[in-house]
Amino acid sequence: MLSFTFGGKNSYEDYGIVIAKRPNLPSPKRRVHYMDIPGRHGRVQYDENTYEDITIVVECGLKDTENLVERFDTIKAWLFNAEENDLIFSFSEDKKYIAQVVNAIDFTQVYKYTSSFPVIFNCQPFKYEVENEIxxxxxxxxxxxxxxxxxxxxxxxxxxxxxxxxxxxxxxxxxxxxxxxxxxxxxxxxxxxxxxxxxxxxxxxxxxxxxxxxxxxxxxxxxxxxxxxxxxxxx
Incomplete structure (x- = not known):
């Protein structure tokens, strides 16, 4: 069962959230600027040697129909109150992202699932080792x-x-x-x-x-x- 841990809580074990499919994990875009200079062929490249944030979209669902309204409130409180925190996926438990939820959570009724909803994380550019030992x-x-x-x-x-x-x-x-x-x-x-x-x-x-x-x-x-x-x- 695919799951993610965010702010020390596990999506499946603590909230019964089912991930519909493995999310896409994009690589960060390097900040490189190009300038046109009159009288010079081509463009001049300026590399900042830095990277932009990435966005990870996780498609989620809930199967259990018990106490849905209360569960929705609890899930939203968890995701937003965690603010910027460690995000770890069950299929890559030795790496973590530094992430924050940036979208409004809207629950939609669909077939087989009581509700489906995307969770959109804005993440710092890099993955980090979970066990950052001295x-x-x-x-x-x-x-x-x-x-x-x-x-x-x-x-x-x-x-x-x-x-x-x-x-x-x-x-x-x-x-x-x-x-x-x-x-x-x-x-x-x-x-x-x-x-x-x-x-x-x-x-x-x-x-x-x-x-x-x-x-x-x-x-x-x-x-x-x-x-x-x-x-x-x-x-």
């Missing part, structure tokens, strides 16, 4: 393998003190005056401590990315360990 590095010159299809935006917890130079492939990040722990969050482009105090002034360089495949991580300075929340992702 990788702990205790020794420099470590190798971290990215199984995703594109570079990830990790959260890196650096434990140490003083001035530290962190190297990830050909990226170098300088950290000054570290006092126990500093957090580099590449997803939100911010540097802070456990109490969310802004520490961007202590960081020099670009926020690190982990390319698809092998990544070499090393450091100099007084570092006891690194913890990497990798945020692997796929197109």
């Amino acid at each position: 990788i702990t590095l205790n020794e420099t010159d470590a190798t971290v393998h990215n199984p995703g299809s594109l570079e990830s935006e990790p959260v890196i917890y650096v434990y140490g003190s003083g001035d530290i130079l962190l190297n990830i492939n050909d990226q170098s990040i300088g950290l000054s005056g570290v006092e126990g722990k500093i957090i580099l969050n590449s997803e939100i482009q911010d540097c802070y401590d456990d109490t969310m105090n802004n520490l961007n002034s202590k960081m020099a360089g670009e926020f690190p990315l982990l390319k698809s495949g092998e990544n070499i991580i090393s450091w100099t300075g007084n570092v006891t360990k690194l913890e990497v929340l990798p945020n692997w992702r796929w197109l």
Whole structure:
């Protein structure tokens, strides 16, 4: 039985929703702009190196006729109150989308089903690994393998003190005056401590990315360990 989990609730087990068919899972569109320049052949391409959101339509139905009106209200409350949340399909349980329901839910009486209705999810461009587990590095010159299809935006917890130079492939990040722990969050482009105090002034360089495949991580300075929340992702 096809189902989806959204906001921690399963469509079939918790609400008796039957998915009519496996939904289409589109790939995101890359943002590329083209410009015509007088006196020049062809067009000039500008690639933002970013992707647009995707839309996933799930055709749903209900077979059970008991307490339909109350169930409709409960289903709508679940889908809308979850806001932007994890969306996981039963046929791909190791991957998740970051999604939000964007359509008005209209229930229609049809043959065999008491009601049918589409659920339209607006999703961030990428799929993410459901089990986003922390990788702990205790020794420099470590190798971290990215199984995703594109570079990830990790959260890196650096434990140490003083001035530290962190190297990830050909990226170098300088950290000054570290006092126990500093957090580099590449997803939100911010540097802070456990109490969310802004520490961007202590960081020099670009926020690190982990390319698809092998990544070499090393450091100099007084570092006891690194913890990497990798945020692997796929197109």
